[in-house]
Amino acid sequence: MIYQILTICLTMTTITIFAPITAKLTHTSGEVMLRRGVDEGWQNASSGVILYEIDSILTGEAGSVTLQLNSGAIFKLGANAILDISELRKLSEQEMFIAIMGKKIDNISPRKSKTKLKIGRIHVVHGEYVSGKTDSIKLNQTPWKRERNGAIALLEHQLVTNAIVKLNSTIQKYQEADDCGELYFRLGAAFENLKKTGQAIEAYQASTSSDAHKDCNPVWVRQARAGLSRLR
Amino acid sequence: MQLLLNSIFIESDLHVLYLAALMRSQAFTMEGIWMNRDFKNTFLLLVVMMTIPAVSFAQGITRASGFGFKGGFWKTAKSETLFRFDNSKIELSGVGAWLYHFSRVGPEWFYELHIGAFASIVSNEIEDEQGQETISEADITTIIPFLAGVRYDVLSARNYGGLQPYLSGGVGPYWITDVEAPSINSDKADVIDSRVKLGAYLGGGVNLAFTNWLALNFDLKRHFVGFQPQNDVSGLNLGVGLSFMWGQERETIRVISVQTISNDIYPAYHQFYTHFPIAIVTVKNMTRGNIEVNVRSNIRSFSERTKESGFIRLRARETKDIPVTVIFGARIRNLEKREAAILDLQVDARAGKKVTRKISSPLMIHRLNSWNGEVDKLIFFVKSDDETILSFSREILSAMNVNHENSTRNVDVAKGLFDAVQKKGVRYYSDPLIPFYQDDRVQLATETLRLGSGDCDDLVVLYASLLESVGINTAFVEVKDPEKTLAHLYLMFDTGLSPEQSLQISTNHKRFIMRQNLAGKQTTWIPIEATQLPNGFQEAWDVGALSYLQDGKLRGGLEAGWVQIFDVE
Numbered sequence: 001m002i003y004q005i006l007t008i009c010l011t012m013t014t015i016t017i018f019a020p021i022t023a024k025l026t027h028t029s030g031e032v033m034l035r036r037g038v039d040e041g042w043q044n045a046s047s048g049v050i051l052y053e054i055d056s057i058l059t060g061e062a063g064s065v066t067l068q069l070n071s072g073a074i075f076k077l078g079a080n081a082i083l084d085i086s087e088l089r090k091l092s093e094q095e096m097f098i099a100i101m102g103k104k105i106d107n108i109s110p111r112k113s114k115t116k117l118k119i120g121r122i123h124v125v126h127g128e129y130v131s132g133k134t135d136s137i138k139l140n141q142t143p144w145k146r147e148r149n150g151a152i153a154l155l156e157h158q159l160v161t162n163a164i165v166k167l168n169s170t171i172q173k174y175q176e177a178d179d180c181g182e183l184y185f186r187l188g189a190a191f192e193n194l195k196k197t198g199q200a201i202e203a204y205q206a207s208t209s210s211d212a213h214k215d216c217n218p219v220w221v222r223q224a225r226a227g228l229s230r231l232r
Numbered sequence: 233m234q235l236l237l238n239s240i241f242i243e244s245d246l247h248v249l250y251l252a253a254l255m256r257s258q259a260f261t262m263e264g265i266w267m268n269r270d271f272k273n274t275f276l277l278l279v280v281m282m283t284i285p286a287v288s289f290a291q292g293i294t295r296a297s298g299f300g301f302k303g304g305f306w307k308t309a310k311s312e313t314l315f316r317f318d319n320s321k322i323e324l325s326g327v328g329a330w331l332y333h334f335s336r337v338g339p340e341w342f343y344e345l346h347i348g349a350f351a352s353i354v355s356n357e358i359e360d361e362q363g364q365e366t367i368s369e370a371d372i373t374t375i376i377p378f379l380a381g382v383r384y385d386v387l388s389a390r391n392y393g394g395l396q397p398y399l400s401g402g403v404g405p406y407w408i409t410d411v412e413a414p415s416i417n418s419d420k421a422d423v424i425d426s427r428v429k430l431g432a433y434l435g436g437g438v439n440l441a442f443t444n445w446l447a448l449n450f451d452l453k454r455h456f457v458g459f460q461p462q463n464d465v466s467g468l469n470l471g472v473g474l475s476f477m478w479g480q481e482r483e484t485i486r487v488i489s490v491q492t493i494s495n496d497i498y499p500a501y502h503q504f505y506t507h508f509p510i511a512i513v514t515v516k517n518m519t520r521g522n523i524e525v526n527v528r529s530n531i532r533s534f535s536e537r538t539k540e541s542g543f544i545r546l547r548a549r550e551t552k553d554i555p556v557t558v559i560f561g562a563r564i565r566n567l568e569k570r571e572a573a574i575l576d577l578q579v580d581a582r583a584g585k586k587v588t589r590k591i592s593s594p595l596m597i598h599r600l601n602s603w604n605g606e607v608d609k610l611i612f613f614v615k616s617d618d619e620t621i622l623s624f625s626r627e628i629l630s631a632m633n634v635n636h637e638n639s640t641r642n643v644d645v646a647k648g649l650f651d652a653v654q655k656k657g658v659r660y661y662s663d664p665l666i667p668f669y670q671d672d673r674v675q676l677a678t679e680t681l682r683l684g685s686g687d688c689d690d691l692v693v694l695y696a697s698l699l700e701s702v703g704i705n706t707a708f709v710e711v712k713d714p715e716k717t718l719a720h721l722y723l724m725f726d727t728g729l730s731p732e733q734s735l736q737i738s739t740n741h742k743r744f745i746m747r748q749n750l751a752g753k754q755t756t757w758i759p760i761e762a763t764q765l766p767n768g769f770q771e772a773w774d775v776g777a778l779s780y781l782q783d784g785k786l787r788g789g790l791e792a793g794w795v796q797i798f799d800v801e
Contacts, residue, residue: 037781
């Protein structure tokens with residue numbers, strides 16, 4: 001009997017942990033679009049639509065959306081943001097570090113080997129976000145900002161680990177972004193939030209040493225320096 | 233008993249005296265030969281000359297036991313010279329022989345038993361006062377030692393057929409008898425004194441082993457009779473003789489184990505075994521010196537030639553694992569049914585002389601199309617240089633009139649090839665039911681084209697072969713879903729597009745995969761589900777991308793390891 005209860009509990013835990021996320025659009029405002037799985041194009045989103053883990057949601061300049069997750073949680077996404085529904089599954093710190101390290105490993109060139117037997121590398125990064133051709137929202141304008149806004153929304157909903165992964169991924173994807181050190185600063189702040197001092201210092205340092213052009217708003221670098229002096 | 237032994241040795245010593253007389257009759261004079269400087273220098277030079285090669289190429293006694301005999305001189309303390317012959321006097325310090333037995337008690341240690349018989353003779357011929365008559369007298373001392381001792385081979389045995397210096401020492405009783413005879417030619421002798429004294433010896437020598445059963449022995453011992461260096465019969469004993477050996481041969485190398493990694497050989501990836509070991513031979517150097525070991529491998533009637541590991545150095549007492557690879561000949565490529573075979577291994581050790589060990593191990597050679605289900609081996613079924621495949625893909629390329637400067641060239645070509653295979657009517661059929669004891673059967677690309685159908689691995693091999701034949705890199709994606717009983721396989725190919733250029737083929741980042749190539753450059757890869765042949769390229773891409781997204785990413789298959797990517801090279 002005890003074993004049966006244990007089995008049921010374990011099964012339920014497993015289901016809870018790995019249960020696929022679904023999200024219902026409960027409110028939309030302005031331009032909101034969704035993309036199903038690996039479909040090529042975006043489609044207009046309206047209230048009541050169910051989104052699955054493989055889907056993505058996009059808001060325009062004046063758009064916003066409210067999602068109700070199958071867990072009952074409410075998630076609000078502001079204007080000019082992009083989010084994969086899968087990014088709403090709360091990551092543990094371990095999963096977060098695995099995801100970050102996976103990306104770091106991806107950036108290491110494979111060893112040149114004469115061995116015929118090769119094990120393929122595992123890839124977590126799934127490519128570049130690019131603008132659509134037929135969508136009403138102009139996606140090719142500062143795409144990193146939409147990613148950033150998605151990450152900010154995650155932070156606002158206390159999904160800090162998810163936000164870190166998204167910010168890290170955005171930094172990797174948009175290495176040429178003129179963000180004036182903002183992405184690294186936000187990454188540092190998120191690590192500081194998690195009390196990961198070492199990683200936070202590393203991110204703040206990266207923010208202060210980012211190539212800031214003359215039109216840059218110095219606020220991010222300044223805040224990063226403040227963060228550094230705080231942590232040191 | 234004593235008298236019997238006395239008579240035996242006196243009898244034998246008479247032969248020595250006869251030789252002495254012969255030498256004397258030929259006016260052979262060796263005054264003070266033992267102390268003669270030239271002789272001494274020559275002897276020392278001989279010892280040095282024998283010691284140098286012994287140190288360099290020490291080989292040693294290889295067998296466990298043996299016996300030997302040697303003759304020699306015994307320079308006793310009371311004798312002034314070893315031997316001297318002149319007109320009036322014969323002085324022979326000690327002449328005799330040894331019979332000995334030895335047996336191994338440790339890697340370098342032997343016990344030894346000696347029994348010897350030596351005689352020391354002093355004969356004088358004195359003319360009487362008138363000078364008319366010559367009076368002869370002979371004082372003979374016989375020494376019969378019964379000695380037990382140990383011998384230590386200074387340098388480790390590596391092989392037979394060389395020199396081995398040793399040190400030895402032991403104790404035992406010395407039976408000494410003084411005999412007086414009227415002359416050296418007399419057969420009458422009076423025993424003056426007979427005594428037994430305990431004593432010891434220390435010494436050394438060199439064995440020159442001709443074969444593993446015969447050795448020439450040079451031996452030098454210092455005897456301490458009564459444990460006194462200055463006892464009358466204490467002294468140096470130099471002997472030369474022969475040793476006969478038997479018993480277990482001393483090991484130079486020991487093959488600890490042979491572990492077969494691949495008992496099953498699959499012809500489709502026979503080249504794989506040229507680099508990847510099919511067995512590991514563990515060899516131990518049993519000597520105290522460095523040796524070199526070479527492993528030769530050959531599969532009877534299948535190997536084109538013998539493959540050698542090359543000589544690998546093993547330090548003293550070192551154990552090493554030596555990988556065994558093989559080279560197959562043409563026969564393996566035409567095997568229609570599986571066949572048993574024998575892997576012959578020969579371990580050669582080089583240590584002055586070659587020592588060989590031979591081991592055989594059974595193997596099973598499978599059919600040409602057999603596959604053991606490991607996806608990393610499936611890449612060997614991709615034959616991009618096959619003539620049929622090359623001509624097929626080039627024909628398609630010509631018909632497509634592809635612009636090779638176009639950045640989307642790889643995608644265009646991949647689509648064209650996919651469509652061509654679809655148009656040719658190649659279809660997917662599920663795997664035939666195969667008994668558990670049989671291997672999966674994989675069709676080569678040419679067979680699938682000819683037969684017009686194949687299961688998922690056949691179609692993956694076909695499409696990968698076609699893409700590789702036109703210079704497009706491919707990789708296999710294996711999905712071993714823990715919730716499913718059967719594994720699945722699809723492929724991905726490199727579009728050659730940078731992340732920025734990927735926009736040209738899709739706006740959805742979930743439709744492709746960014747991978748870093750050997751040059752460190754990130755390129756865009758497209759997953760393709762080859763079983764979607766009838767539904768076209770786009771559908772195959774959709775299904776492949778969705779599978780990768782769901783299994784690889786969202787369900788964590790890539791992180792958990794049940795989704796794996798294998799590059800085809």
